[in-house]
Amino acid sequence: MITRRSLFAGGVSLGLSAALGATPVRAAARRAPLSGLFTLGVASGEPTHDGVVLWTRLAKDPIALDGFGGLPDRPVPVQWQLAKDENFRHVVRRGAEVARRAAAHSVHVELDGLDPGAEYFYRFKAGGELSPVGRTLTAPAPGTRGRPLNLSFTSCADYQTGWFTPYRRMAEDQPDLIAFLGDYIYEYGDYKYPVRDQAGGECLDLAGYRVRHAQHKADPESQLAHAIAPWVVVWDDHDIENAWAGDVPEQPDPPFLKRRAEAFQAYYENMPLRRAQKPAQKPDGAALKLYRSIRWGEVANLHLLDTRQYRDLYACTGKSGTVGPDCLDRFEPNRTILGRDQEAWLDDRLKRSRATWDLLGQQVFLMEMDWTNGEGKGYSNEGWDGYVASRNRLTAAIDAYRRNAVVLTGDVHSHWAGEVKRDHQDPGSKSVAVELVTTSVTSAGNGLDEYPNTQVLLEENPHVKFFNGRRGYVRTRLTQQEMKVEFRSLSRVTEPYAPAYTSGSFVIEPGRPALNPA
Template identity: 85%
Template sequence: MITRRALFAGGASLGISAALGAEPVRAAARRAPLSDPFTLGVASGEPTPDGVVLWTRLAQDPLALDGLGGMPDRPVAVEWQLAKDEDFRQVVRRGAETARPSAAHSVHVELDGLDAGAEYFYRFRAEGEISPVGRTLTAPAPGTTGRALNLSFTSCADYQTGWFTAYRRMAEDQPDLIAFLGDYIYEYGDYKYPVRDQAGGECFDLAGYRLRHAQHKADPESQLAHAVAPWVVVWDDHDIENAWAGDVPEQPDPPFLQRRAAAFQAYYENMPLRRAQKPDGSSLRLYRTIRWGSVANLHLLDTRQYRDLYACTGRSGTVGPDCQERFAPNRTILGAEQEAWLDGELKGSSATWDLLGQQVFLMEMDWANGEGKGYSNEGWDGYVASRDRLASAVDAYRRNAVVLTGDVHSHWAGEVKRDYRDPESKSVAVELVTTSVTSAGNGLDEYPNTRTLLDENPHVKFFNGRRGYVRAKLTPKEMRVDFRSLSRVTEPYAPAYTSGSFVIEPGQPRLNPA
């Protein structure tokens, strides 16, 4: 059970109104009072050694179909506090921001000048209403190794498919950092037989994306996870549209770049991101590095916005060994600029661990059972030259690389080879694939074809087909990994169990049973 009593409480006790300061009576009387505007909770993210981002978005009615959360069409002053204790007796910073209708009344507070490797608590106030309390952390100081990184990561939260119990179980672990690796929302319209009803139809415009994000943020399990630790996020396809690739949509759309711009704006408004990630129309630079002392660098990648179109068919799917286009030397899943940036980050890294947070299977994977071969042209198998360049860089710079992946709605773990065309090729990295929060329903621990897939892909060492998340503890000596699974998501509050545990040691890119 979570023992920090104030972490998920409303915080209306202990004289909080007086501590945050009283609103002038004359100003309050000029307008109608707001009902609870903090229905979407609070969040933090993007920790640095001296700072963090605090986030909230005001919404009296999260399910308002115009996506504006039932808020009045006026700016709202939002006060904030940061303290060293959960009772706010040691307030270290305070200030105010303006929540504007043009940004769906979202607030991003970028703090600096904080202590490195420190725990803080924060809260907001708007027109007399008080937010829940959140916990956050700054990263350890550069060059230090004394503090481990307790990291949890997951992906793919489809509201209609099930309950967000995985978020609650992650919160109960009280990690230092949560990484979400894509498909935070699903843009789809209504399913025929949903587990839970979502508001609105398919997301095409800004109102639709704002509404979908609001429904996710209003979920109590989501709020627990966002309040317990700082988050870092990257998107995948469903955050915008299924299987989009660069400027090309899956289906003919209302102008796709307009749809993408709307999705990007809503994504920024609803995530604890920095101003550096604020979109410019249909462009948003999401790739970046989060540094955790000298223990780990987390390089967050964008495999959607800059990729070439899918090999051979032009559409995402499985292709056979005769698809030679996937080997073309100029093909890229990251784009030239992002590839160069990542190469520089790896070359200059002095951390023990280099984590690559990204969306789609990087390991080679033959998805065909029995005779024949079948490769996903949506994953890195469709962009072999990109994978070869990355594997070469990891090898040349002697980095302890661990790839963190989402997308496929099941747990996997395996080894990244220097060159999959060479049966004797050495391993240069480990890949850990998290399952989904809800997508694909309850699932099974093992499917009828699981053994066949593992036998035909000997570099893949583990599979579990339930929902859940992955937790890891990183130190200079080792990385310990637990795959956490839930027996069901079609009903709430399933317990989490460990379906697989591994240890990775520096200089040895392989999975050792824990």
């Protein structure tokens, strides 16, 4: 049976030879895991029309429990190269950084002045060792309308519940951009019957979060996906603690703000983020501003939202869960899931947008969802149903500014697609956006294509048009004329190397916020 709670519960390396050139970066030949300093691979992210961030983190022993990757307390010089070709015959930029113990020997290289809409290849060198090669892209120049965006997105990678094969399948598509929409790690301790053993117990401090991130980055399928295209990331709850809301933890936890600050620090260290996004230490705990926009010419703007750090506490109960229609707190006009500053920022971005598509990358169901089968209704107070006024302010902006809005959502460990209404409380309300919900990488195990109550849920939520309960990702292709959507599913993740198949496909047209069968 599908219930909201059940939805929320729970070897290829790109390493090249020392000469770097014996195998192209796109190759999928099986190789032994990396050894030496670059056991965590490479990544890039945050593309602009003239720049990108290059990332690596040095570690000889990724799961050393002190979180320092088996490296001594001394700085390590790291050289980097950027080239037009994967064999580095045409190097266009080079430089050096210092990997320091205070940042877990991570390196963030921010580049600008690059060609717009260009493909580049990059690598690092430290201690006489060369890293794997990564591929990255810059966005098209402002005003460019002819360059499509091939975007893939996913969420929820629980190391213990499966193999990261969806990362491999996503990498094989060679997208232009990968968006990860939350729960990159899980903070939980050991499960009773894991598919794979994780290092360390529950993440409670900086060392614990660093080890968990390192184990994910050391996974060969993860390295393949990170090296094939630039990433943009936002967090959800498990990146810090299950069901946290602003300054409030799920369980009484006096040092929560310290724990949150250390989780933020580890998140920054292990992601290809810009220095401007580095956590700022404040008296009431760290802050890390993750909401931002990625512009892809005039084809699309991807607005990445943070629905955790600034939200009001959960309606009615104060705890994440399902509430009935008698929970009137959901409709309180001042309640917000984004916080006032982020709401104003997003409104301004939508008002000023001239792109064909405005994509909203975020974490929890935006469209209304009745999770109770049969008589009665039940709504998640963790999703936007717990913040109805906040949702209505957003849908009003989309409608007023006549934006072609598509909401990209993670969190629930299954594929969904539906239409967002201007006001879900009005039965005659028009659709103003489409919502595409990606399944998980591994969370909740293999899943099923359809559950016994799938059809009941779809009938009771007629604005929802599609469901699939397997693991996987969503791939899309955006042009001026249309947005093509394919929900990619895998039959299993409890064993590695399952093939991916398309469980649902749709086309969205500008000016028509509806899902059309492909």
